[in-house]
Every structure is written in structure tokens, then in C-alpha cells.
Amino acid sequence: MVMSWTITKWEIKSTFRSRKFLFIFIFQIVTLFLVMLIFNGVLQMMNTGEEVTLLPSLGEFAVLDVNDPQGIIRDEINPDVVSVHTTDARSPMGRSLLLVESDGLPFNAMLFLDSSTPMSNIVKDEVESAVDRSSQKITSQIMASMERKEANIREETVGESLPLKLINKVMVAILLVLPLFLFGNLIIDSIVGEKERKTGESLIAMPISRSHIILGKSMAVIVIMAIQLIIWMIIIMASGFRIPNAPLIYLILVLTAVPVVGLTSLVAVYSKNYKEAGIGITFVYIIVIGFLIVPALVYVSQGRGVGPLILIMKLLGSENITISNMLLTFSGLVVSSIIFYGLALWLFERDDILFGPRPGVLKLLRGLL
Amino acid sequence: MKLVALAKKEAYDILTNRVYILLVIVQVIILLGSFALASVSSIALDPELMDKWGGSQFLKVGVTPDIQGTVLEKNLKEENLKLVYYNDLQSANKALGSETSATVYLKEDGDVGVNIDAGSIFYTILSEKIRRASRSYNIERSLADLPDDEIKRIKNPINLSIVEMNTEKRLKIAFESPYFIGIMYGFMVPFILFLPFFLGSNIVTDSIVGEKERKTFEVLLMAPLSPSMIIFGKIIPVVLFSLLQSFAWAVILFLLHVPLYNLSLIFLLLFFMALGFAGVGIFISSVVDSTKEANSAITIVLFIATFILFVPLFMDLGFFQPFMDFIPTVILVKLSTQQSVMGFLVDMLPSLSFSILVFALSAVSFKREGLIRL
Numbered sequence: 186m187v188m189s190w191t192i193t194k195w196e197i198k199s200t201f202r203s204r205k206f207l208f209i210f211i212f213q214i215v216t217l218f219l220v221m222l223i224f225n226g227v228l229q230m231m232n233t234g235e236e237v238t239l240l241p242s243l244g245e246f247a248v249l250d251v252n253d254p255q256g257i258i259r260d261e262i263n264p265d266v267v268s269v270h271t272t273d274a275r276s277p278m279g280r281s282l283l284l285v286e287s288d289g290l291p292f293n294a295m296l297f298l299d300s301s302t303p304m305s306n307i308v309k310d311e312v313e314s315a316v317d318r319s320s321q322k323i324t325s326q327i328m329a330s331m332e333r334k335e336a337n338i339r340e341e342t343v344g345e346s347l348p349l350k351l352i353n354k355v356m357v358a359i360l361l362v363l364p365l366f367l368f369g370n371l372i373i374d375s376i377v378g379e380k381e382r383k384t385g386e387s388l389i390a391m392p393i394s395r396s397h398i399i400l401g402k403s404m405a406v407i408v409i410m411a412i413q414l415i416i417w418m419i420i421i422m423a424s425g426f427r428i429p430n431a432p433l434i435y436l437i438l439v440l441t442a443v444p445v446v447g448l449t450s451l452v453a454v455y456s457k458n459y460k461e462a463g464i465g466i467t468f469v470y471i472i473v474i475g476f477l478i479v480p481a482l483v484y485v486s487q488g489r490g491v492g493p494l495i496l497i498m499k500l501l502g503s504e505n506i507t508i509s510n511m512l513l514t515f516s517g518l519v520v521s522s523i524i525f526y527g528l529a530l531w532l533f534e535r536d537d538i539l540f541g542p543r544p545g546v547l548k549l550l551r552g553l554l
Numbered sequence: 555m556k557l558v559a560l561a562k563k564e565a566y567d568i569l570t571n572r573v574y575i576l577l578v579i580v581q582v583i584i585l586l587g588s589f590a591l592a593s594v595s596s597i598a599l600d601p602e603l604m605d606k607w608g609g610s611q612f613l614k615v616g617v618t619p620d621i622q623g624t625v626l627e628k629n630l631k632e633e634n635l636k637l638v639y640y641n642d643l644q645s646a647n648k649a650l651g652s653e654t655s656a657t658v659y660l661k662e663d664g665d666v667g668v669n670i671d672a673g674s675i676f677y678t679i680l681s682e683k684i685r686r687a688s689r690s691y692n693i694e695r696s697l698a699d700l701p702d703d704e705i706k707r708i709k710n711p712i713n714l715s716i717v718e719m720n721t722e723k724r725l726k727i728a729f730e731s732p733y734f735i736g737i738m739y740g741f742m743v744p745f746i747l748f749l750p751f752f753l754g755s756n757i758v759t760d761s762i763v764g765e766k767e768r769k770t771f772e773v774l775l776m777a778p779l780s781p782s783m784i785i786f787g788k789i790i791p792v793v794l795f796s797l798l799q800s801f802a803w804a805v806i807l808f809l810l811h812v813p814l815y816n817l818s819l820i821f822l823l824l825f826f827m828a829l830g831f832a833g834v835g836i837f838i839s840s841v842v843d844s845t846k847e848a849n850s851a852i853t854i855v856l857f858i859a860t861f862i863l864f865v866p867l868f869m870d871l872g873f874f875q876p877f878m879d880f881i882p883t884v885i886l887v888k889l890s891t892q893q894s895v896m897g898f899l900v901d902m903l904p905s906l907s908f909s910i911l912v913f914a915l916s917a918v919s920f921k922r923e924g925l926i927r928l
Binding site: 205208209212216246257258266277281290291292293294295296297298299300301302303304306307309310311312313316319320321323324327328333334335337338339340341342343344345346350459460464485 | 684
């Protein structure tokens with residue numbers, strides 16, 4: 186263990202001395218600030234009742250000429266959706282035209298729709314919505330003038346809105362889990378780098394067991410991730426997001442980092458070079474992220490499920506957590522850690538993996554079985 | 555001939571590299587995935603599409619006995635909502651969120667009461683349909699003493715008629731939905747068409763820096779090839795590979811009924827963008843010594859490029875808004891959706907000039923750095 190700790194200290198020192206690491210570290214923090222800025226913007230829009238849309242702004246692309254002197258429909262068209270050009274033309278001049286005749290009820294509006302562009306769908310939909318909005322206003326005015334009471338529709342929403350739920354729970358939870366995947370390259374650098382720089386041979390010739398080398402290097406990355414997690418949690422909280430049960434969430438995140446680093450070590454030990462490791466890690470992370478996020482989305486829609494991300498989401502929502510939930514999640518993390526580190530150590534002990542010729546995955550599996 | 559030989563060798567390297575082929579497959583998955591996602595979300599957000607594709611069966615609304623036989627019940631059914639009848643409001647509310655997504659009932663004063671699950675994926679569409687049905691019911695109730703014609707006139711004070719022009723030039727689109735068109739043409743099309751060029755700049759750095767790492771770059775510089783020939787030999791296959799991919803994605807989009815107008819102009823723009831991205835790759839390759847350094851540098855450059863190219867599609871840039879017309883992705887959206895290209899050619903000029911400038915400066919930098927390192 187002392188040997189592993191020596192490797193860990195050495196790795197942490199060299200990582201923090203690396204200018205590239207510090208640059209990436211700061212770059213990630215800047216990116217996180219930007220993401221938090223966007224989240225805050227979306228939340229503010231929600232709080233002010235503005236419609237939240239993740240659609241691109243097509244106001245510049247969907248164009249409409251409007252001949253509506255009294256602005257009955259024109260004033261209701263959303264300029265962020267359709268770019269309105271006021272005209273007095275009564276026939277279309279090469280693009281869609283809305284002509285409104287306001288000489289007594291019902292008003293007649295005619296939309297000459299240029300079907301040659303896909304944007305015609307956006308123009309048509311927005312004009313229909315504007316007609317709907319304007320009609321509602323006119324109807325209300327008529328009823329008021331007739332002194333007729335227009336009954337109310339009393340809508341009460343139950344539960345948290347889906348976008349709010351996604352931002353407050355899912356996105357914050359994903360942001361908290363993200364550092365675990367951003368620093369995967371550290372363990373790749375640490376293990377594959379030794380192979381590429383041809384320093385691996387000297388390292389294993391040292392009076393230290395191979396298992397201690399892998400465990401020491403992995404521990405260093407877990408420590409760096411733990412530091413990164415504290416910084417990210419501080420930034421998220423400073424941006425105005427509440428993280429209830431922060432110490433418990435932090436503990437779950439650090440424990441989740443253990444199998445993630447173990448799996449990354451496994452890929453790094455097997456890879457010959459950075460390129461192979463890069464591809465391997467991309468695929469492995471896609472699968473791991475899928476394993477974390479899919480149950481989380483099921484939890485959002487169905488309200489049930491088990492997993493580290495779900496546990497974090499429950500803690501973020503200050504929901505009750507049962508002991509079985511905790512036990513299942515933690516035992517999952519422990520079992521996966523044992524499997525990943527066990528395999529990584531087993532591979533690193535093999536000379537054919539370190540010095541070649543490297544056996545294929547199927548042959549290794551057969552050997553293992 | 556020498557240039558062709560180098561270009562052929564580079565093309566062979568690209569086509570036999572499993573990583574690049576894998577990335578091409580990843581792009582196809584992104585394309586098909588984004589199309590599927592846009593299709594599903596269009597159906598979930600568009601009431602008409604929801605009705606057309608039979609999704610209304612998921613819009614379950616719990617109602618109380620007092621609704622039965624009323625105009626409100628008729629209106630709700632006309633909105634294609636699936637009504638689930640409960641004995642009282644309490645049981646209806648109990649089922650809200652699990653069996654149903656909303657409860658509609660009549661209050662003591664006759665107002666329509668609606669309890670709706672805000673966490674439902676169909677919240678927007680459901681709320682819109684219930685509001686429409688309830689509002690129509692309220693108006694009819696308030697004006698019950700008036701003749702039907704008069705009620706109709708008050709309910710619909712604007713008659714909108716739509717005359718479709720240029721129907722012969724109309725192209726079939728997968729989903730006639732504003733959401734689908736917005737997300738596909740306003741973001742996915744430029745994103746998908748630009749992806750190969752992001753990959754292209756990576757291939758350029760891989761190729762040049764790879765030679766440096768394998769110590770074959772010096773040999774290449776000593777070969778009877780001018781620096782310009784080396785640059786062109788390296789980038790011609792990359793530019794062609796990127797353009798071919800973009801063309802293939804345009805064909806797939808066409809087959810998925812997402813047709814693009816002005817393909818020739820789009821590819822002219824993309825060709826110059828390819829030059830610009832290749833130029834960035836050359837510049838980075840000339841100043842770094844290892845693949846690791848090159849990857850870090852290219853990640854940062856592409857991050858900034860993504861920001862410049864795609865953020866203007868989503869945000870009002872305030873002071874910078876007048877410059878938006880010159881952003882390549884914005885030009886691409888306009889070109890791909892409109893038949894008339896008036897004015898776009900002028901808008902393209904700054905992008906084209908900038909790409910040529912980036913490429914020229916990178917070539918100069920490469921020549922100087924390449925010679926120094928000898």
C-alpha cells in the first residue's frame with residue numbers, strides 16, 4: 186500500500202506540474218461557467234413565464250410581407266419566428282403575403298403562401314397562431330361590449346414541469362458526474378504514456394509490484410477527480426443552484442469515480458497507443474454514460490429505478506432514500522470496481538500484454554474462462 | 555505527377571484508417587439519430603401531427619360525471635383526447651400522473667377546472683387542446699341565448715383563407731411541422747454538413763504531425779517536392795474526403811425527405827470552408843510537435859469554431875446581429891431553404907475571403923516552420 190501511495194504522490198505532483206493539465210483544468214471550469222450561464226438564462230425565462238424553446242431562431246429565414254393597416258394580425262406575429270415586412274401591395278411580390286381586410290366582422294385575411302420553400306410551414310403555422318391570438322382578443326372585446334361574462338379556465342399544474350425537472354435534477358446531476366469522464370485522459374496518459382515513451386519497462390523493473398503501479402496511478406486520478414468535483418460543486422452552488430445533501434452527493438460521486446477509473450485503466454492497460462486508447466475509451470464511455478443516463482431518464486418519467494445518478498437526483502430533490510436503494514447502488518459500485526480493477530491488474534501482470542505479441546480480446550476471454 | 559502521387563498516398567492512408575472509417579459511421583448514426591429525434595419530438599409537440607400519427611391515444615384526460623353530455627365533453631372529444639370517466643374529482647385527481655395526464659371538471663360556478671401534470675411530456679399539447687375545448691365551451695355557454703350563426707361569428711371573428719403559390723416547385727418534406735423544419739433546417743442540416751470538415755482538420759494534423767512523430771516528415775521535406783506541393787498533396791484528399799461525406803449526407807437527407815435547395819452554391823461554400831478548416835489543421839501542425847499537443851489545440855479551435863458557427867442560430871447577438879448574415883451556417887440555412895439566391899452571394903464573400911486568408915497564412919507558416927525544423 187505504501188508503494189502504491191508513493192506512485193500516487195508522484196503522479197499527482199507531475200499532473201499538477203503539467204501546464205497542459207492546468208490549461209485543460211481551467212478550460213473545463215470556463216466551459217462550466219458558460220453552461221451555468223445558459224442554465225440560469227433558461228431558468229429565468231421559466232420564472233418570468235416566457236416560452237422556453239430550444240429551437241433555432243428562424244426569424245431571419247422565414248419572411249412574410251404583410252398588408253394589414255390596422256395591425257389586427259400583424260401585431261400578433263412573433264418577430265422571432267417570422268420576419269415581417271409591412272407592405273401596401275395587394276398581390277404577392279415573389280414571397281408569401283398576408284392581406285387583411287378589416288371592413289366589418291368577420292375580418293377577412295388571405296395568406297398567399299409561397300410553397301417553394303420549406304419555411305412556408307413556419308409562416309403558415311405562425312400566421313394561424315397569430316389569427317388565433319387576435320381572434321381571442323376580438324372575441325373577448327365583443328363579449329365585454331355585450332356585457333357577457335367570459336368564464337375562466339382555471340388551470341392548476343401538478344408537479345414540477347418537465348423542463349424544470351430536467352434542468353434542476355437531471356442536468357445538474359449530469360454536470361456533477363461529468364468530471365468523472367473528463368479526466369479519463371489522465372489515466373490514459375499515465376498508463377499508455379509510459380508505453381509510448383518507452384518508460385514502462387523501467388517502471389516495471391523497479392522494486393514494486395505491477396498491481397501497485399496500476400492501483401497507485403488510479404488512486405492519483407481519483408484524488409484529482411475528487412478535487413475537481415469540489416471545485417465544480419462550488420461553481421454550481423455559486424451560480425445559484427441549490428445542492429442539498431452536498432456531502433452525501435460528493436461521497437456518491439467519488440465512489441462512482443472508482444469503477445469509472447478502473448474501467449479506464451482496463452482500457453489503457455490493453456491499448457498499445459494513444460489512438461487505440463482514445464477509440465476504446467470513447468466507446469466504453471458511451472456505454473457507461475448510457476448505463477447512467479438511461480435509468481435516470483426512466484426515473485424521471487416513471488419515478489422508479491436504481492443507480493448512482495438516480496441517487497444523486499433523489500438527493501438533489503430532497504426525496505426520501507431507502508436503505509435498499511443505498512445498498513443496491515453501493516454494492517453495484519463495489520462489484521463493478523472489483524471486476525474492473527481485477528481485470529486491469531490481471532492484464533497488467535501478463536508479459537504478452539506489456540511486451541507483445543498482444544493476444545486478441547476473444548483469446549483473452551477464453552483464457553479467463 | 556509528384557503531387558498526384560502524394561495525394562494518392564494520403565488518400566490511401568485516409569481510406570485504410572479504421573478510425574476515420576469508424577468516424578464516418580458515427581456521423582451516419584448522428585444523422586439518422588438526429589432525424590429520428592426531430593421526428594419524434596415534432597409529433598410530440600404538434601397537435602396535428604399527433605392526431606395524424608395516432609398519438610392522441612396517449613393523451614388521456616380524466617373527467618368527472620358532470621362533464622358527461624355537455625358541449626365541453628363534445629369539444630374535448632373533437633380535440634381527439636381520450637376521456638377516462640371517474641366517479642368523482644378525488645378519484646380523477648388520484649389517477650393524475652399515473653393513469654391520466656390531466657383532469658377536467660366543472661366548478662360550482664360553472665367555470666372549467668383543469669388539473670394538469672406539468673411533468674408530462676405531452677404537457678404543452680395537452681394544455682393547448684384542453685384550453686381550446688374549454689374556451690369554445692365557455693363562449694357558447696355565455697352566448698347560449700343567441701342564434702348559432704351569431705355565436706359562430708363571435709367565436710371566429712377572422713376568416714383566414716390560404717392560397718398556395720408555386721405548388722409545382724414544392725418539395726416533399728418528411729414532416730410538415732414548424733418544429734421539424736426549424737430543428738432540421740435551422741440546426742441539424744448545417745451541423746451535419748459541417749461535421750466532415752471538423753474531422754478534416756483533425757485528419758490534416760494527424761497526417762502532418764504523425765509524420766513528424768514517425769520521423770518521416772524530414773524525409774518528405776527532402777523529397778523533390780516544393781512545400782506548396784506537400785501542402786496540396788496533404789489537403790486535396792482531405793478536402794475531397796470531407797466534401798464527399800457532406801455530399802453523401804445531403805443525399806441521405808434527400809432520401810429522408812429533407813431536401814436542400816441550391817446544392818451547387820452550398821458546396822461552393824463548403825469547399826471554401828474545407829480550405830479554411832484544412833488551413834487551421836496545417837497551421838496547428840506547423841507549430842506543434844506531438845499528436846497530443848495537436849489534439850489539444852484542435853479541440854480548442856473547434857470549440858471556438860462551434861461557438862461562432864452555431865450560437866448565432868439560436869441567440870440574438872445584439873450588437874453583432876448585423877454581422878450574422880455573413881456567418882457560414884446562417885448562409886447555409888438560407889441557401890438550403892430558399893430558391894432565390896439574390897444577395898446570398900454577396901453575403902458569402904467575407905466567409906470565402908476569410909477561408910482563403912486562413913489557408914494562405916497557414917501555408918506561409920507551414921513553409922517557414924517546416925524549413926526551420928529541418
